[in-house]
Amino acid sequence: MESYEERVRNIVNHLTPPREVLMNDCSSSSEEQILNSNETSSSSTLTWNKQELFEYLEAAPQHIKVAKKKLQELLKDPIFAPKYNMNVQQWRELTLQRALVIIKAGAISLAEFNRDPMKYLISMEMLNLVDPSLSVKLGVHFSLFGNAVLNLGTEKHHIKYIKDIDTWKLPGCFGMTELGHGSNVQGVETTATYDKTTQEFIINTPSDSAQKFWIGNAACHGQACSVFAQLYIDNVHYGVHVFIVPIRNADGTTAENVRIMDNGHKLGLQGVDNGRLWFDNKRIPRDNLLNKFGDVEKDGTYVSSIPSKSKRFGSMVAPLVGGRVLIAASALNVSKMALMIATRYAYSRRQFGSKGNEIRIIEYLTHQRRLFPMIATSVALSFAVEKLKRIYCEPNKSSQNVKDLHVWSSGLKAVVSWTKTNILQLTRECCGGQGFSSFNQIALFKSDLEIDMTYEGDNHVLLQQVARNLLVELQKGRYTLTNPNHDSSNIHDYDFQVQTLKWRESDLVSTLSQKIMAQLDQGRSLEQGWNTCLDTITLLGKAFVDRITLEEFQLGIKNAPSSLKAVLELCRNLFFSWKVNEDLGYFLCHDGLATSTAQKIQDSINVLCSDMLPIGLDLVNSFNIPEQFIHAPISKPDYIQEFRYGLKRDY
Numbered sequence: 097m098e099s100y101e102e103r104v105r106n107i108v109n110h111l112t113p114p115r116e117v118l119m120n121d122c123s124s125s126s127e128e129q130i131l132n133s134n135e136t137s138s139s140s141t142l143t144w145n146k147q148e149l150f151e152y153l154e155a156a157p158q159h160i161k162v163a164k165k166k167l168q169e170l171l172k173d174p175i176f177a178p179k180y181n182m183n184v185q186q187w188r189e190l191t192l193q194r195a196l197v198i199i200k201a202g203a204i205s206l207a208e209f210n211r212d213p214m215k216y217l218i219s220m221e222m223l224n225l226v227d228p229s230l231s232v233k234l235g236v237h238f239s240l241f242g243n244a245v246l247n248l249g250t251e252k253h254h255i256k257y258i259k260d261i262d263t264w265k266l267p268g269c270f271g272m273t274e275l276g277h278g279s280n281v282q283g284v285e286t287t288a289t290y291d292k293t294t295q296e297f298i299i300n301t302p303s304d305s306a307q308k309f310w311i312g313n314a315a316c317h318g319q320a321c322s323v324f325a326q327l328y329i330d331n332v333h334y335g336v337h338v339f340i341v342p343i344r345n346a347d348g349t350t351a352e353n354v355r356i357m358d359n360g361h362k363l364g365l366q367g368v369d370n371g372r373l374w375f376d377n378k379r380i381p382r383d384n385l386l387n388k389f390g391d392v393e394k395d396g397t398y399v400s401s402i403p404s405k406s407k408r409f410g411s412m413v414a415p416l417v418g419g420r421v422l423i424a425a426s427a428l429n430v431s432k433m434a435l436m437i438a439t440r441y442a443y444s445r446r447q448f449g450s451k452g453n454e455i456r457i458i459e460y461l462t463h464q465r466r467l468f469p470m471i472a473t474s475v476a477l478s479f480a481v482e483k484l485k486r487i488y489c490e491p492n493k494s495s496q497n498v499k500d501l502h503v504w505s506s507g508l509k510a511v512v513s514w515t516k517t518n519i520l521q522l523t524r525e526c527c528g529g530q531g532f533s534s535f536n537q538i539a540l541f542k543s544d545l546e547i548d549m550t551y552e553g554d555n556h557v558l559l560q561q562v563a564r565n566l567l568v569e570l571q572k573g574r575y576t577l578t579n580p581n582h583d584s585s586n587i588h589d590y591d592f593q594v595q596t597l598k599w600r601e602s603d604l605v606s607t608l609s610q611k612i613m614a615q616l617d618q619g620r621s622l623e624q625g626w627n628t629c630l631d632t633i634t635l636l637g638k639a640f641v642d643r644i645t646l647e648e649f650q651l652g653i654k655n656a657p658s659s660l661k662a663v664l665e666l667c668r669n670l671f672f673s674w675k676v677n678e679d680l681g682y683f684l685c686h687d688g689l690a691t692s693t694a695q696k697i698q699d700s701i702n703v704l705c706s707d708m709l710p711i712g713l714d715l716v717n718s719f720n721i722p723e724q725f726i727h728a729p730i731s732k733p734d735y736i737q738e739f740r741y742g743l744k745r746d747y
């Protein structure tokens with residue numbers, strides 16, 4: 097008689113699909129075949145050249161490819177080898193030493209940031225794959241402190257500071273956030289009062305809530321800080337301006353009239369020395385005002401070509417948009433890397449089934465539904481993020497480009513960082529206990545990059561910027577409202593897909609407009625009305641990003657070599673179905689889709705996942721992430737060999 101276990105096994109075997117429909121067994125292939133092969137995909141359903149897809153997703157001009165290779169060589173220096181098992185002090189020291197190697201080699205510099213922002217962005221993205229603490233420490237120094245000098249300062253500042261920034265002679269901090277004010281930068285309390293008798297500004301922290309908080313490089317290494325403070329001249333308030341304030345002397349001692357404290361242990365980014373700053377009527381020369389958008393003459397006369405305080409503030413924060421572009425791009429790379437690790441493991445790890453013939457975990461539908469839609473989403477986002485980078489790097493931006501940059505960077509920073517966090521969670525779980533080990537990389541990215549949702553603009557606040565812009569477009573009659581499309585004849589037709597996402601966005605814009613008008617009619621202020629609509633606003637911001645992502649993806653498919661079109665279309669269909677499925681409630685409650693069409697879309701996900709099953713491994717192996725940065729043992733074809741007795745992994 098069959099035992100209970102045997103009966104269950106027989107039933108399960110009966111229910112699982114025949115092995116022939118599943119892809120070739122990667123665990124028996126050599127690493128070279130699986131990971132680095134330029135051969136076409138071996139799937140029976142779709143074929144493409146992996147190198148071709150790698151290059152198409154990379155989308156970099158030749159000179160940048162050369163720079164990338166050069167940086168990759170530099171990153172082979174043993175100092176960049178993985179090392180996790182350290183206390184905070186050791187993390188900070190290693191991060192500093194790594195930063196100095198990069199700076200000494202001239203691989204990252206403010207001069208380069210100015211000359212070739214795309215090269216700068218791509219180099220920083222690569223450093224983030226090696227060690228997020230390293231890219232954040234350098235980012236604070238160059239992209240924030242240095243960028244403030246470059247874009248908020250004038251020639252006198254460039255002459256005085258750029259060389260010292262590029263050599264780390266003047267390690268910098270960026271002092272925007274205070275304990276009492278983070279997202280609301282216009283509300284900072286630190287004051288800068290002009291003293292015309294000495295031609296100095298007096299920088300002061302008037303209360304404990306005004307202490308500068310979370311300031312990168314402040315706890316240990318920073319010597320100067322670009323401080324955001326309210327400018328006062330003769331008791332007249334001129335709004336927020338930015339000042340270069342010395343915080344340490346060259347010998348590392350704290351500067352006079354400055355107090356510094358460490359921010360302490362945190363969730364991640366252990367290598368970044370975040371600190372708190374107080375200024376006790378600290379005097380700085382008049383020239384230390386970064387005066388591109390507003391200046392103070394010797395006699396105390398205020399001069400600016402922008403009369404409105406809030407517009408002036410807008411001009412001052414606009415150049416800082418690069419941080420958001422970098423977060424979106426880096427978050428996408430990390431998503432791809434985590435998916436590469438988890439997917440490779442999923443195609444070689446076996447669990448359950450008959451003895452000697454256990455099932456690869458990728459064969460479980462739950463595994464496919466966790467990994468494949470995210471693979472498709474990462475491919476989809478590649479095209480939107482690439483477009484964002486191009487807009488950012490455009491040297492002579494039209495006013496439309498400036499507006500697009502603001503809206504796209506706000507929306508994509510929020511959505512890509514959330515997507516990455518979701519992907520890190522899913523991939524961590526997909527790897528089981530292995531996902532918990534630092535040496536398998538996913539866990540560390542989880543803790544180091546958790547902050548992406550908060551700094552460089554809190555995601556919920558950023559999506560309000562997107563919604564505000566769409567509302568203005570609507571009010572100015574520049575927004576085309578769209579009707580729902582119930583036609584379900586072909587849910588894989590691009591026109592149907594884009595019409596569906598356009599309808600949701602346009603329905604949300606008009607709903608938002610009506611809701612706010614109703615609030616105003618009831619005598620509420622715009623601020624109160626806005627607050628009652630924040631749920632709709634968040635949905636609208638996300639809907640906008642989904643729509644532009646689909647549109648850019650379609651453009652990418654149109655321009656792709658013909659051999660790549662089919663695989664990209666499969667990804668587009670899965671991306672679309674997944675996105676609609678996530679928000680099915682909205683589509684059904686607001687009559688955006690017929691129930692039968694919604695059902696079709698929902699049902700299509702399992703089918704698309706099974707279409708992706710034979711090619712999922714090839715697809716992640718075509719991702720534009722250099723192999724050099726993937727050292728997780730579970731990503732290797734024979735992961736068991738990676739754990740043979742005596743091979744230590746306690747770094």
Ligand SMILES: Cc1cc2nc3c(=O)[nH]c(=O)nc-3n(C[C@H](O)[C@H](O)[C@H](O)COP(=O)(O)OP(=O)(O)OC[C@H]3O[C@@H](n4cnc5c(N)ncnc54)[C@H](O)[C@@H]3O)c2cc1C
Binds near residue numbers: 277370551
């Ligand atoms: C590791 C790390 C490094 C950092 N480095 C720097 C640095 O170098 N320099 C620097 O100046 N700052 C730095 N920051 C600070 C960072 O920029 C701020 O934390 C961020 O701007 C958010 O501000 P907050 O923490 O005060 O949060 P808050 O703005 O108080 O937000 C708290 C919550 O309230 C919500 N909220 C706030 N306002 C609204 C609104 N209008 N509508 C809806 N919801 C809202 C947010 O969504 C959030 O969930 C760093 C922070 C960290 C953690």
